[in-house]
Amino acid sequence: MASWLDSHQYSKIAQEETQGQHHERHWVKRYWDRGKVHIIYTLLLVFVAVVSNNASRLNSGSALYGEEPLRGEMRLKTAPRTFLLDLNYAMPPSPKVDKAWSSLLPERGGFFIHPKIAPKESCLAVFHQIHCLDMLRRALYETRPDIMNQGENKSSTASSNHGKRDKTTEINEAHDMYHLGHCFDLLRQAIMCKPDLTIEIANTTLNGVTGFGTEHQCINWEELMNWMKVFE
Template identity: 35%
Template sequence: MPEVRSYESSNSRTSLPYHSLLNPKIENDEGLYLRDGDAATLRRKFLYGVAVGLFSGLSIILVIYATFLYISNRSVPQTFPPDFPSHPVMFEEDERYAVASSPETDSAWDNLMPAGRGFILVEEPKEYGLRPGLPSVNGPDRYSVSVFHQLHCLGMIRESYNSVLMRVRPHIYGDENLSDSAAQESEKQHTSHCFDYLRQAMMCSADMTIEWAMEMPDGKPPFTVDGWGITHMCRDWKHVLKWMGEHRSPVNISGIA
């Protein structure tokens, strides 16, 4: 009688889905495969490695960015004066600054110049990108603050103007001991400098406040602009004077011109 061979049905053999190739190893009649518990462990290790890699990369980026900011801040000098607050100020006529020279008007102009005559002391000027200032005795160098240089120039022009009106020699600091001819030449050079300096200062500030026409009496049509009654945004002058007092140069000279 012929031998009857029996064959295992293909359905009786262990079926291995594709994803089992990614599982931890298990044994069956076909060999070694992967167990589900070990697969979870491998996934955790993989995710941990990804997290560590991302964290390391982010840390490197942050270190590079912080270094860049540090170098940038070191390469761009900071300014010595703070950013003063601004507030609205309406321009109104003040005759003390508009009429001819008198003890009252001269005092009003001189009082525009703070103690130290517009000069301050700056310690460690190189930190602010400043070149050397005027030497002082046993102290930091002295530096001028532009707005008070501008006021000095305006006072200088006023003094020259009044001297012409009154036909007297102008009272200008530093020219007291000069001869008349030397003082006249000094005044000419000083005034010429001030015209150009004030021109550049006004162009630099470039106040773009819009000014309307001057209101005429009796309802007459306007024909000019005087600038009075117009509100401007201005630095708080009290804060400016306070800061100047805190850093003032020990100069006891008074007067604006």
């Protein structure tokens, strides 16, 4: 635009140019110089506004609790829900229980490709975490079948809760089928209630994901522990 004005306003003064014409030309040049300053200043203000807006979004409460790209893409809604023990997930492995756990994963186990937020094959962290919890559940009962036998003669409500710590209860509850079932189902519901929608890029060499090396938005655990020390 400056070159256009140069060619139309700032051409060399002809010898026959009058003094009034010279004064007018000088005024136009000063006006344009001031205009350029205002344009640059306006652009800087716009830039600062954009940066400030992005910073405020990153520092907002929602960002601290993992507002990953998928949340904005799907516009997920929240609703109050009371956790209740579900025996379809809390009982030891059986065709019915295993089917219930398997139904928590999409057909491809949580792997997907999205043109904008995941152009390479990726997996949502929440489905990876559900998979890991199910693997632990299966492995425990496979390696410790005695746990199921020890729980057969007990009430279905026995030790199915998280009580205050002491050495005796920790030893006994470690072998309590109902307490273990409670733990698995509680963790399942917690993961599903506050799903981690972080996108994990698949490792083509491993043909899967490890979950490590991926950045998450997390609270400060040390601050939480310090708060607990004050009130426990």
